[in-house]
Amino acid sequence: MALLLNIDTAVDGASICISKNETVLAYTEHPTPTAHASWIGNAIKNLFTSNQLSMNDLDAIAVSNGPGSYTGLRIGLATAKGLCFALDKPLICLNTLKIMASAVCDADTDLICPVIDARRMEVYTAVYEKDLTIRTPPEALIVNDTSYAALLDGSRVLFTGNGVPKLQQVIKHSNAIFSNNRYTAANMPVLTIKQYVEQQFDDLSYTEPFYLKAVYFNKN
Structure with missing residues (x-):
């Protein structure tokens, strides 16, 4: 235990x-x-x-x-x-995206797509199978009406996270399902x-946050 x-x-x-x-x-x-x-x-x-x-x-x-x-x-x-x-x-x-996907993995859908608001029309996102196997690795994506089109044509995709309102503005595909789960x-x-x-531990000295995008600090 x-x-x-x-x-x-x-x-x-x-x-x-x-x-x-x-x-x-x-x-x-x-x-x-x-x-x-x-x-x-x-x-x-x-x-x-x-x-x-x-x-x-x-x-x-x-x-x-x-x-x-x-x-x-x-x-x-x-x-x-x-x-x-x-x-x-x-x-x-x-x-973080995997935690978000895990929170809704019992949903009646084919794929799970967590989306985190990254300002403007950009999101941090990934696509997971129901068993949390990665279909599309984490990426920063500027969303538009063609985003996820190939996936949605063949699968029911559950979108979850605080980036969902952005997707709802532009994605109208019938296979897109939007969740307000937190x-x-x-x-x-x-x-x-x-x-x-599985003893998958991280190095205390060298582990850094997974920002996904480069971090720029103001030196002034």
Whole structure:
């Protein structure tokens, strides 16, 4: 039985959960993206204390590592790394798009396409089979009325995520299904435990957020 901490600050709100294998033991969230940094440390401490659990008993720490908000990803990974170093625990990084797909994998559809708003008409996206095998790897895509046309001609595709409103403006294909489902850290344990069992751990020193696009910093 593995005790796991799951952290998500990748997209909209922030959320954390403690899980034993696939089962969520405790969960909390914060809806304001601009307050992730000030919220997350105390939230983790309080979640363990209020559930009479010890962080020393953790077997691993998992984080949703992108793509997503650049600031959110940095906060999430920095928090996870800091705890891993302090507690001498392994780090597990999960792809945010895969977490989103996993959250709706029971839906009656052929393919799952998570989409994250990347400003203007751009989204971060990937396409997954129902068993979460990747059909189309993660990419940054500017959407228009021909986006996903080849897939939609032969398959019913479920689009999910905060990028859905952009797609609904331009994609009118009858095989396009749009979901308002919101993923959280509570959707992570089923993926976290799999990577834990398979010992798929990430390097604490060199792992960086999966931004998908190049990051440019203002040097002024």
